[in-house]
Amino acid sequence: MKKLFKYLKDYTKECILAPLFKLLEASFELFIPLVIASIVDKGISNQDTGYILKMGGILVILAIVGLVSAVTAQFFAARAAVGFAAKLRSALFGHIQGLSYTNLDKAGTSTLITRMTSDINQVQSGVNMVLRLFLRSPIIVFGAMIMAFTIDVKSALIFVVAIPLLAIVVFGVMLVTIPLYRKVQSSLDKVLGITRENLTGVRVIRAFHREAEEQEKFGDLNDTLVDLQNFVGKISAVMNPVTYVIVNGAIVLLIYTGAVQVNVGNLTQGEVVAIINYMSQILVELVKLANLIVTVTKAMACADRVAAVFEIENEVNTPAEKFISEGAEIPFLAFQNVSLKYAGAGEETLNNISFRVKKGETIGVIGGTGCGKTSLVNLIAGFYKATKGGVFVNGVDIKELPEEEIGALVGIVPQKAVLFKGTIRSNLQWGNPDATDEQLWEAITLAQAKEVVEGKDGQLDAHVAQNGKNLSGGQRQRLTIARALVKKPEILILDDSASALDYATDAKLRAALKTIEDTTTTFIVSQRASTIRHADQIIVLDDGEMAGIGTHEELLQSCEVYQEIYYSQYPKEGGAANE
DSSP states (O other): OGGGGGGGGGGHHHHHHHHHHHHHHHHHHHHHHHHHHHIIIIIITTTOHHHHHHHHHHHHHHHHHHHHHHHHHHHHHHHHHHHHHHHHHHHHHHHHHTSOHHHHHHHOHHHHHHIIIIIHHHHHHHHHHHHHHTTHHHHHHHHHHHHHHHHOHHHHHHHHHHHHHHHHHHHHHHHHHHHHHHHHHHHHHHHHHHHHHHHHTHHHHHHTTOHHHHHHHHHHHHHHHHHHHHHHHHHHHTHHHHHHHHHHHHHHHHHHHHHHHHHHTSSOHHHHHHHHHHHHHHHHHHHHHHHHHHHHHHHHHHHHHHHHHHTOOOOOOOOOOOOOOSSSSOOSEEEEEEEEOOTTOSSOSEEEEEEEEOTTOEEEEEESTTSSHHHHHHHHTTSSOOSEEEEEETTEEGGGSOHHHHHHHEEEEOSSOOOOSEEHHHHHTTTOTTOOHHHHHHHHHHTTOHHHHHTSTTGGGOEEOGGGTTSOHHHHHHHHHHHHHHTOOSEEEEESTTTTSOHHHHHHHHHHHHTTTTTOEEEEEOSOHHHHTTOSEEEEEETTEEEEEEOHHHHHHHOHHHHHHHHHHOHHHHHHHHO
């Protein structure tokens, strides 16, 4: 929690004024029992209506001043809490955006969402409650005890016994519930995780008729969360009845002691009423304090979880590799004995990959499912760092390049076509915020998406739903390709991004990409041999290792893995070739 206080620095004034106004409200509230005692002893006993009305007016004034103080305190507390939460959420979002793919994989999407939303909301509530009550409740409790001592020492000794007992109950419950609330939030992570998974994969679940199994799985996790919340809720709920028992027991003793003192003439009836009122004030404040403790307990558990995300730091880059030149000319892009092992993985995903690429070349990457094709191009985009060897651009290890420079250099179209809520224009301008309509249409035409955009109402300003749900798979893929082309990158990576396109559209796309080859080096990852057949070089991967590299004709002669892939897709050609 302490690590998050820096986000309250801009609200120092509010953090001071809110408790002070609550303190002012509490001070006026402590005078009320004395005024009531005076009304009983002087006004009612002497049947002095004028005095009763006068003291009643004072009570009204105290109530109005207290109300204004309370509203003002609430205003400052809410402003500080909401502002603090906004800054914290913004900082957390920025930190998450800066995390490497490895750390995002480790943390998990569901827990990051929970910490960005539910946890920060709990912290916000905790800050609000603390600013309102952390001074008010103790002042009322101890102030009421001190005021009781000014009336009668013997009766006030009951306060001295009751308050420590109440403190033991309150803080005892807090110590027990703090770790339990952490477990509740962790269980909430799991529920959010399976909810997200089910909503994302709802079509697959229905296609395989797995609704019942998924509902059962969700029910189990939800029941676990409910049981845990009920358990910690029962412990927290013990606080109120126990405090009521202690305080009401103290009130019974006060009434007995007061009656005896009134009988012997040491106390007036009004003073007994005042002492009982002070005990009632303590009861009310301790109930508030109990709720404050519960809220703060949740907030502290959630704050620790939020702070834990800030503690996640990107791994330190391994020392940059030295480029080993095999000639006077340095290649535009080179892999030098590259290996990649994901965090927590048992084996390397890529092993000892080496090749060189000239500027403007088209490189095809092909291989069986799970052979490491996407991992290879992710290294070029800088999403992951090579665990061995180096990836070099113009002879410089990519580990030494700033993220901004890599981002400007590389345009990538991922396997899953992702579009954001907005318009076609706003999505395409992710590649270049300053792109003109002419540049957008040029990229759209190259990506074979012209007919898609022209067929929409508003064309470039046509609405795009979240994740592009109002577009077909092929339309999404073509628009994501256009988005990358708008950027005019030096390296264009198409990671199986034409899988939803028909062969004719795919062929037109490849022909269009040929026109930009002089300025752009293109990597095409595909399962289709036809898509990469005319590439300048084709890299064949097999179980993380490079099984071959060369042109289509060369690989048909020398690479068994490529032959197997190609002839599985073109059996007739394969039969003719074999003859």
